[in-house]
Amino acid sequence: MELRCGCCGRWRVTVELVRGRHRYRLVHRYPASFGGGKNVLGEAATVAELVALLHRHTPLDLADLRETG
Template sequence: MPEWSCACCGRYRVSVELVRGRYRYRLVHRYPRQFGGGKNVLGEVGSVTELEELLRRRTSLTLADLREAA
């Protein structure tokens, strides 16, 4: 499954899944280990345009801030 993370801190990640023939983009915030780890799903959308809107609403990131996760 492809995944992208923010270039600044790596805490925000976007994953892409194929569900019933359609792609779903999921935005997740990951907590550092010192704060107990874990993740919080901030939203899930069905298009890149909706993903851009979700990023703008929930974070200070844009699509240009995302890099492929290692």
């Protein structure tokens, strides 16, 4: 599953199941005008850690993220 911000779509959180546990990975994607690509800013094991990670690296909160289809 992947979540991304509703404002610009550059901030994304992927949710993966690794060894029976969920891992949340925060990624910043660069626009094509800047060469594209992505920068992994960190990983979290719990939702509380994900919230702390979002506050540390982004101007977003959990409520700003939307599931991609």
